[in-house]
Amino acid sequence: MPLFHHVSEQEVTRAIVTSFLRQFEEYASSDVIIVGGGPSGLAAGRDLARSGLKVLIVERNNYLGGGFWIGGYLMNKVTLRAPAQKVLEEIGVPYQEANEGLYVADGPHACSKLIGAACDVGVKFANMTIFDDIVLREGNRVAGVVINWTPISALPREITCVDPIALECKVVIDATGHDACVAKKLEQRGLLKTVGFGAMWVEQSEDLVVEHTGEVHPGLIVSGMAVSTVYGLPRMGPTFGAMLLSGKRAAEVALEMLAKVGIA
Numbered sequence: 001m002p003l004f005h006h007v008s009e010q011e012v013t014r015a016i017v018t019s020f021l022r023q024f025e026e027y028a029s030s031d032v033i034i035v036g037g038g039p040s041g042l043a044a045g046r047d048l049a050r051s052g053l054k055v056l057i058v059e060r061n062n063y064l065g066g067g068f069w070i071g072g073y074l075m076n077k078v079t080l081r082a083p084a085q086k087v088l089e090e091i092g093v094p095y096q097e098a099n100e101g102l103y104v105a106d107g108p109h110a111c112s113k114l115i116g117a118a119c120d121v122g123v124k125f126a127n128m129t130i131f132d133d134i135v136l137r138e139g140n141r142v143a144g145v146v147i148n149w150t151p152i153s154a155l156p157r158e159i160t161c162v163d164p165i166a167l168e169c170k171v172v173i174d175a176t177g178h179d180a181c182v183a184k185k186l187e188q189r190g191l192l193k194t195v196g197f198g199a200m201w202v203e204q205s206e207d208l209v210v211e212h213t214g215e216v217h218p219g220l221i222v223s224g225m226a227v228s229t230v231y232g233l234p235r236m237g238p239t240f241g242a243m244l245l246s247g248k249r250a251a252e253v254a255l256e257m258l259a260k261v262g263i264a
């Protein structure tokens with residue numbers, strides 16, 4: 001007597017395809033699309049989905065978490081400064097105090113719990129999916145994203161001519177880290193000016209990144225290290241409190257924007 005229930009190969013295939021397509025169709029339109037599944041994108045997504053919004057995170061890698069798995073220099077300990085340890089407490093991540101107001105946690109534990117917390121409240125993910133371009137509507141308002149499979153974008157141009165597809169939403173959050181990919185697309189079209197991130201200065205950068213998190217163009221919010229790239233703020237290296245608090249701030253701004261159009 002086999003341990004597992006009998007299923008055929010085709011049943012397994014159908015279960016995957018049907019479930020994937022159902023979600024893909026549903027998320028052709030969302031309230032908020034977050035590009036980038038690093039710490040700031042995940043923190044923003046969690047707060048927005050918790051408020052009842054339909055949220056999709058587009059991530060070019062197969063794995064989520066961005067730079068949050070590894071603190072710095074290939075050492076998997078992440079540091080956070082007060083008051084950001086409260087987010088760790090909220091999602092159940094143990095931490096130690098290294099110095100007064102400076103905390104250390106295990107990267108894999110913090111990152112997996114943050115991913116889990118976003119999943120628990122209903123955030124959906126399009127992984128192995130690369131942001132390719134933006135959708136603009138009246139007044140150049142950002143109204144969606146153009147995406148393609150990551151493997152397609154990695155193939156040489158001469159053997160691929162696969163057009164991307166577009167997803168619509170009310171608000172886009174650029175949480176692509178130092179690259180600030182979404183903001184850079186607006187810059188290519190002469191709609192935004194990005195400065196490029198400055199030299200490392202943790203003491204300054206964390207406050208500045210959270211303060212500058214917000215709408216940079218109608219329909220587009222920047223969050224996390226993308227904020228420092230847009231405004232030329234100092235980088236902060238292996239400390240993550242500002243990523244979590246910037247994500248939370250981005251969620252607040254998105255909620256305010258959606259409230260104005262009667263959605264949140």
Ligand code: 48F
Pocket residue numbers: 035036037038039040041058059060061064065066067068129130131132175176177178179181223224225226235236237238239240243
């Ligand atoms: O880089 P990342 O972790 O950004 P973050 O949330 O946090 C920054 C910190 O990790 C660290 C730091 C401060 O502590 O300096 O760097 O601001 O996560 C960005 C995510 O965006 C994805 C990328 O794979 C990563 O998971 N991403 C980047 N470009 C694209 C993208 C793109 N074009 N399409 C889809 N995903």
